[in-house]
Amino acid sequence: MTALFALATSLLWGLADxxxxxLTRRIPALTVVVVSQLLAxxxxxxxxxxxxxxxxxxPQLWYAVGAGVVGPxxxxxxxxxxxxxxxxxxxPLGSLGVVVPVSVGLLVGDRPGLVQFAGIGVAVLGVLxxxxxxxxxxPVQRQAVLLTLVAAFGFGxxxxxxxxxxxxVAGLFLALFVQRVTNVLVGGGALHASVRRGGRALPEGxxxxxxxxxxxxxxxxxxxxxxxxxxxxxxxxxxxTVAAVLASLYPVVTALAAYAVLKERxxxxxxxxxxxALVGTVLLATx
Numbered sequence: 117m118t119a120l121f122a123l124a125t126s127l128l129w130g131l132a133d134x135x136x137x138x139l140t141r142r143i144p145a146l147t148v149v150v151v152s153q154l155l156a157x158x159x160x161x162x163x164x165x166x167x168x169x170x171x172x173x174x175p176q177l178w179y180a181v182g183a184g185v186v187g188p189x190x191x192x193x194x195x196x197x198x199x200x201x202x203x204x205x206x207x208p209l210g211s212l213g214v215v216v217p218v219s220v221g222l223l224v225g226d227r228p229g230l231v232q233f234a235g236i237g238v239a240v241l242g243v244l245x246x247x248x249x250x251x252x253x254x255p256v257q258r259q260a261v262l263l264t265l266v267a268a269f270g271f272g273x274x275x276x277x278x279x280x281x282x283x284x285v286a287g288l289f290l291a292l293f294v295q296r297v298t299n300v301l302v303g304g305g306a307l308h309a310s311v312r313r314g315g316r317a318l319p320e321g322x323x324x325x326x327x328x329x330x331x332x333x334x335x336x337x338x339x340x341x342x343x344x345x346x347x348x349x350x351x352x353x354x355x356x357t358v359a360a361v362l363a364s365l366y367p368v369v370t371a372l373a374a375y376a377v378l379k380e381r382x383x384x385x386x387x388x389x390x391x392x393a394l395v396g397t398v399l400l401a402t403x
Contacts, residue, residue: 130369184298
């Protein structure tokens with residue numbers, strides 16, 4: 117069950133990243149974050165009310181608040197790093213965040229077997245290669261590397277925090293709701309600050325572009341929510357080390373989605389990475 121839920125997390129995160137990447141070509145990135153999360157808050161708020169999940173409130177929700185603060189900050193750092201480029205370096209480095217939840221798992225007592233340790237190594241290498249790293253000395257700004265590492269640490273921290281935010285299904289709904297409300301507050305504050313500095317909140321076509329994109333924005337927001345939920349379940353089923361690595365295969369999904377939808381040609385290194393990620397998945401699931 118751990119492998120199943122963790123792989124579902126990769127699928128959902130990969131598709132959410134792909135959808136978000138397409139949307140940011142037409143709509144400012146901060147606006148995509150805020151609107152998609154607002155739509156997720158509306159859906160999750162309805163679920164919390166319908167299930168009575170508010171009765172699960174407790175100190176563990178501070179983990180959800182922490183995830184809600186760290187998530188947007190990590191995403192903003194990642195977007196800035198992508199802007200500085202080169203993307204072929206930034207994208208695979210961003211997946212290094214898996215080190216955080218894996219380290220947490222080892223600290224709390226996870227002891228994968230030899231086959232699973234081999235699977236972790238193969239899968240992580242596959243994820244790095246699937247991002248299409250530029251291996252021929254492409255110039256990289258130091259700021260881009262630092263921002264990417266900050267983003268990676270943030271992504272990994274969100275995985276670790278959300279796994280601790282609940283112990284029941286109802287509690288998970290509430291934790292995800294709190295996380296998304298915090299996302300909106302943090303992202304909205306950043307958007308307001310950006311506008312005050314002369315940035316844009318609306319795309320060139322105005323609010324009509326956002327209205328037309330609402331279904332896609334809702335998909336991105338809800339897929340991200342669902343991914344956090346399936347990861348929390350996978351991590352609770354344990355071991356966390358296996359759940360974290362399998363959940364971090366989402367760059368492979370994003371690359372394959374770009375190949376299928378946008379007809380982007382996979383480089384040889386990306387195809388090799390996808391294959392290694394698959395091998396690592398098999399080792400982790402069967403070890």
